[in-house]
Amino acid sequence: MKRAVGILLVDDHAVVRAGFRMLLSASPGIEVIGEAERGEQAIQLYQEVKPDVLVMDLSMPGIGGLETIRRIVQRDADAKILVFSVHQEQVYVSRALDAGALGYITKNSAPGILAEAIAAVLQGVTYVERGLMKSSGEHLSGNHQTIIADFSPREFDVFSLLAQGLTVHKIADQLCLGHKTVANYATQIKKKLQVATTTELAHIAVNLGLMQR
Structure with missing residues (x-):
């Protein structure tokens, strides 16, 4: 039997995590194996549970999302990180990808986008929600x-x-x-x-x- 894709979910709002946990649980072959509410906790949990994909917000207390991405990638160059954020501005997308994330989607994206993005990132493919990567100009x-x-x-x-x-x-x-x-x-x-x-x-x-x- 094929092993489920293990997801570490990181967001500082419990309600948001609960909503995305339900959404992910409805996707065949995906399992949330850990949750964190701040960057420092995410780094520690990442080492412990070794997720296939880390799904995380950028805005959170402590060191923040971008620094969390940088530190995890420093420890694991093969980390598969997908950002889900309220920020739709191109500069945030660029900063997240530069920090080491492989994907970026918005929190108001269609339900199927999350599973699609996870599948792409799992394969090491960069995934950015359509419409976000506009010309910086x-x-x-x-x-x-x-x-x-x-x-x-x-x-x-x-x-x-x-x-x-x-x-x-x-x-x-x-x-x-x-x-x-x-x-x-x-x-x-x-x-x-x-x-x-x-x-x-x-x-x-x-x-x-x-x-x-």
């Missing part, structure tokens, strides 16, 4: 595009959270960094983008399609 333009594209992974994480309105202290807690470290990142980011306030950062993020109004 449709979303980013001008000098800000170049600057943001050159951000380090951690700078991009801090920039995204600042633009969402989080304070330096909350970002530090979420990313498990020192407050002074995050404050330094914030200063560097504002200097590079030539702005003085987080409101201006939010305007840039919205104008470039990195977040919704």
Whole structure:
């Protein structure tokens, strides 16, 4: 008898995990063998349960989704990681794939897309939901595009959270960094983008399609 595909499901919302668990359980040959609510826990569980595919969100407490992907891929270059996220902006897709994910779909995708994406990623095939991989020029333009594209992974994480309105202290807690470290990142980011306030950062993020109004 063919062994079921083992899935490690990672999302910080229990209700979301329950919904996707039900969806996956309805797919023949797929079994959820572990669940985690934050990146650090996901890394530990990945080592313990050795899933065939890791299905995970990007937005979560602690080190965050992108850093979680990077650390898992550093430990296992053959890791099969599928991102499912509310973020539809191309820059998030690119960042996830650059970090080491093989697939990217949105949480509002059609039910059959999840199983289809898992099957592709399991085979080592890159899978991105149709319509997400648009030309970056449709979303980013001008000098800000170049600057943001050159951000380090951690700078991009801090920039995204600042633009969402989080304070330096909350970002530090979420990313498990020192407050002074995050404050330094914030200063560097504002200097590079030539702005003085987080409101201006939010305007840039919205104008470039990195977040919704």
